[in-house]
Amino acid sequence: MRKLSISLLLTFSGFVVIGQKDDSALIKRISDEILVNGKAYENLRYLTKQIGGRLAGSSGMVKAENWGLKVMKENNADKVWMQECLVPHWVRGGKDYAKAMFIPSKFEKKSRPYPSGTTKELDVIALGNSMGTGKSGLTAEVLLINSFEELEKRKDEVKGKIIFYNYKFNDKYINTFLSYRDAGQYRGQGPSRAAKYGAKAVIVRSLSHAADNNPHTGATRYDSAYEKIPAVAIGLRDADWLSEQLQKRDINITIKTNGYFLPDTIGHNIIGELTGTEFPDEIITVGGHLDSWDNGEGAHDDGAGCVQTMEILRAFKAIGYKPKRTIRFVLFANEENGLRGGSKYAEEAKAKNEKHILAIESDAGGFTPRALGFSGSDEQYKKFLGWKDLIAPYGCNEFIKGGGGADIGPLNRVLKTPTASLNPDSQRYFDIHHARSDVFEAVNKRELELGAVNMAALIYLVDKYGL
């Protein structure tokens, strides 16, 4: 009996070793295909340079959808379709503008140094979803507020003022997404929290630690209980200047923004599918979001995730890989200011009673891959951890608890689908995130491709072994 057990054990171990060798070889084939024949970089060049910004409702959105459909077909998906959804249609409406003016009556005439002029134009950009100032703009005295705590303490001074939130990105975090989460509340809640106390407008320090002065946009969320006051983000050098000046003298700022909403319009998730050969009803989703802010080219956010998604499809077909399970490659609509694409995808999955076994998203930039994050049951997490040694040689040598993405969040909430994320190196991301510097040139070809390699490896393993 004991002998038998041992021999069974040996046999079993033998299978495992052979299985791992096969897996390792298959993953190497995927990697070689992507690194040698990859199309992700040239696809990204087209998306960013020929189409550019593609906010929900814009003509860029329509062009990008048609392009995505075309590339999915070129990459030989078994099926390709557009999944319709209503998307919000916010329009920037013109150039955002702000000018600071020292208030003449309060000049400290004898102090040094004098300002070199009495006005200074500031580099600003209206926050997404924010309402414009009207044609003639808006002028008011500025109140420097460094935190919500300070806002509450000084709430009686807020009325009629422009609130300048100068809360800084915390440089001490190694993972810069922690700094983003920490400071992000000022962009999201700042306008309404100031409006509550009668502020006329808001200026938010950009959510970044960049060395340049580019302002970073991004969606704000108005609380319907208060007035929807105009809101801009300001570049970091101008934020430092303004904060320094405000400690010495009073300043008025004139702001002009032009944002407004048109009625909701029709957008689409772009979906390609490889139909499973053994378990076609078990679905693995991989995706990124196709929309981007209008001030840059949406190269890292999230052109990268889109071209990586389609590159995995291309590579699977190129090496003749036939998945057991169904793999869906999805370019989601409207992540930036509505999340309607991800919501629609989950809604339809539920309505059709689909079985989704994993969704993975790339929406943290096309930088060098470092980690895969995973959210699921403890048992699933254990299985996921077991694949680490196979994937680590390609960059993701950290397998961490907690993974997902905005677009696949609804799938997790509605169907309890386990979710994963590609976590590339985060150091450069907030230099360019939502700024005019998020352009093709900021993306490195091999880093982009390696992101696709690491995700493809995980998808292959989940397809082969289930989850």
Place this chain on the structure above:
Amino acid sequence: MRKLSISLLLTFSGFVVIGQKDDSALIKRISDEILVNGKAYENLRYLTKQIGGRLAGSSGMVKAENWGLKVMKENNADKVWMQECLVPHWVRGGKDYAKAMFIPSKFEKKSRPYPSGTTKELDVIALGNSMGTGKSGLTAEVLLINSFEELEKRKDEVKGKIIFYNYKFNDKYINTFLSYRDAGQYRGQGPSRAAKYGAKAVIVRSLSHAADNNPHTGATRYDSAYEKIPAVAIGLRDADWLSEQLQKRDINITIKTNGYFLPDTIGHNIIGELTGTEFPDEIITVGGHLDSWDNGEGAHDDGAGCVQTMEILRAFKAIGYKPKRTIRFVLFANEENGLRGGSKYAEEAKAKNEKHILAIESDAGGFTPRALGFSGSDEQYKKFLGWKDLIAPYGCNEFIKGGGGADIGPLNRVLKTPTASLNPDSQRYFDIHHARSDVFEAVNKRELELGAVNMAALIYLVDKYGL
């Protein structure tokens, strides 16, 4: 007795835990200091933008040495000095130039497509240490050679020709230094191996996988048995074009380069020291090399290593850390085309019978840190591995066998000093290495700083616990 053992064990474990907590806290202080108050990035801006290229013997070298000395003093080293060494003095001597011309008599007049013109200027740069063509340049027919194997097979065709080595960077390696090592032999040995069979000059495909057309220089090594023929590197797009053309028609190329040597001149290693409080005779060296090629700003190679080295000094002083052992911060002379600085440092260490316990170098770019490499005894390696969990949160989560650097190699050879290296992410390095694109703008502030953090952490641990 048993009870006593357990209680001793507990006490000991207690010490270990407390020790690790202290270490973790101290490393966090170093990290915070560097990420919040760091000067590495602004120092790099000065070195690259105000001084620029600084090849051994050039005026840039002299300016950089004086700058290094000044920053070491500003960063409050206990001692600062210049260590003199003779350096080679290669001079590029003018703009390198190459033009391809289709050989008219051999045009296949009826074939399509015709070339759009009959000449094309190529983007080339002379290899470092190579001899110029003379004022009137040199014209010869080109022979496409894809490998040394092919060279040997076709050696009878070589005489009087320009050999174009088109050996490609292997995209399949994940660590791009493996591709560099693989293709690097063509730059190093290519000219003399072609001269052996009578070639008049050599064109080498740049050691890169960049998407652009910038040529990459770097030192070549003539074999004194053969003629020192001129040699250039060619940009990748031009290399692809030339290779394609040569498969269709014969081509002459005119090359003009101007390289020559002046007599050896005086250069210096720049050294700052924190003198140990307990074991001043035990020396830890950290460094990078101050020289750089003349065609770029030497930002990643190796301005990054220099400013990181001095940043560690600054941070140790800023937090009031007093090392037990002596720490030397060294900007080495002449790594690129002679290694005289590193050799001198080792030679003097030996002459003075110094005890060097570790040398660590940063010379692989200022990119996001991923690994620390180590070369030493098995026992030392085990000790090194024991520190991984303390350093991993800052980026270097791989502790690998084998580490060092060109400049600290002599110390290892002469004194058997254990050596270590900072291994940052390698994906972007060969896009810019030795090319005109190795400029300040290619460096990310936080990635640069994190490199310093990870090295500082290792130095702190070696200083505290020995090796």
